[in-house]
Amino acid sequence: AEPTNMVHTGLARKNGKTGEMFPVLARELPSSTKGTLKVNPDGTALTVYKLKSGLTWHDGKRLSARDFVLGWKVMNDPKVPWRGSAGTRLASSVTAPDDLTLMILWKKLYWSSNALGVVDLCPLPAHLLEQSYLAGDYDAFIKLPYWNRRFVGAGPYKVVEWGEGEQLTLEAFPNYALGKPKIDRISYRYIADQNAALAGVLSGEVDVSLNSALGF
Numbered sequence: 001a002e003p004t005n006m007v008h009t010g011l012a013r014k015n016g017k018t019g020e021m022f023p024v025l026a027r028e029l030p031s032s033t034k035g036t037l038k039v040n041p042d043g044t045a046l047t048v049y050k051l052k053s054g055l056t057w058h059d060g061k062r063l064s065a066r067d068f069v070l071g072w073k074v075m076n077d078p079k080v081p082w083r084g085s086a087g088t089r090l091a092s093s094v095t096a097p098d099d100l101t102l103m104i105l106w107k108k109l110y111w112s113s114n115a116l117g118v119v120d121l122c123p124l125p126a127h128l129l130e131q132s133y134l135a136g137d138y139d140a141f142i143k144l145p146y147w148n149r150r151f152v153g154a155g156p157y158k159v160v161e162w163g164e165g166e167q168l169t170l171e172a173f174p175n176y177a178l179g180k181p182k183i184d185r186i187s188y189r190y191i192a193d194q195n196a197a198l199a200g201v202l203s204g205e206v207d208v209s210l211n212s213a214l215g216f
Contacts, residue, residue, distance in 0.1 A: 002210055003168055003188055007058075008153035009177070010118035011049055011068075011102075021115035024177050025063070025123070025154065027052050030114040037114050044092075045106040047113045053100060056175050057125050058158035065096035067123040070130055075122060079138045085120045087112060094121070125152050156181045165190055 005013070011026040023029050027050040030036035036048040055063040072094040075084040087110040095103050104121075106113055112120065125146075132141050146152065149162045156178070157170035168188040172181040189206065191197040197213045200206035 003170075005118070006155055006157045006170060006186070007151060007159055008118050008122070008155040010116055010121055010123065012115045013117055021112070021117070025051055025055060039109055043108050045109040045113060047104045047106070049102040049104070049116075051100045051102065052177055054175075055154065055177060057127075057154055058152045058173055059125075059128075060175075061125065061127050062099075063123065063125075063154055064099040065102040066099070067126050068102050068121055069094050069096050070126045070133070071122045071124040074124055074129075074133060080142060084122065087116075087120050123154060128152060157186060 009024050011024065012021045012029060013024050014021055021029065028034075030047045030049060032038070036050075038046045040046070049065075051063075051065055057063050072088065072091065074080050075082060075088055090107050090110045091104050092107050093103075093105045095105075097103060104113065104116075128146055129141075129144070132144060135141075144150075148164070149159075151159045151162075153159075154177070156173055156176045158173045159168070160171050161167070161169035163169075167190065170186045170188070172184050174180045189200075191200065191206075191213065194214055197206065197209060201209050201214075
């Protein structure tokens with residue numbers, strides 16, 4: 001989960017200190033007072049997100065609302081081995097009237113429909129994936145190098161090196177929606193042996209240990 005949140009992001013994400021959701025790719029969170037969150041008499045609901053202008057993917061291509069539509073389709077396709085949150089499946093339609101507007105119609109009001117994170121609705125770069133997805137060859141689609149070595153996201157860091165089972169190297173993304181991160185380069189090392197991981201921390205070779213690395 002930690003590397004995922006480093007390399008990708010959604011409309012909103014959680015503040016680690018307060019637990020509150022705040023907009024990232026979205027300009028602001030939908031609200032009933034602004035008319036961007038509506039609950040209909042039949043129990044269905046509508047949320048309208050406006051994206052920030054000037055958003056780009058790690059490869060410099062423009063990020064648009066159409067990328068969220070593709071992400072929703074892929075996440076809910078039973079032929080693709082990837083599932084979003086249960087809330088994502090409560091959406092009956094996700095449409096993009098224009099590049100900066102995302103409209104989501106809900107079968108019933110979802111508790112976080114006005115603050116969707118990357119797990120709820122993950123944007124996917126249509127310029128890289130849409131053609132392959134629409135071709136209908138699911139085996140070829142899920143084996144694309146995009147899903148590992150050539151991953152392109154919209155998070156604070158971009159993948160520059162993927163050593164399977166060894167190391168993941170990331171560099172700060174200058175055009176991140178919240179500004180360029182203060183740390184320029186981060187390397188994730190996979191250390192299966194807890195004694196070796198602890199030795200790395202004690203020697204100063206490892207700066208930070210994640211929860212899954214060491215047990216007590």
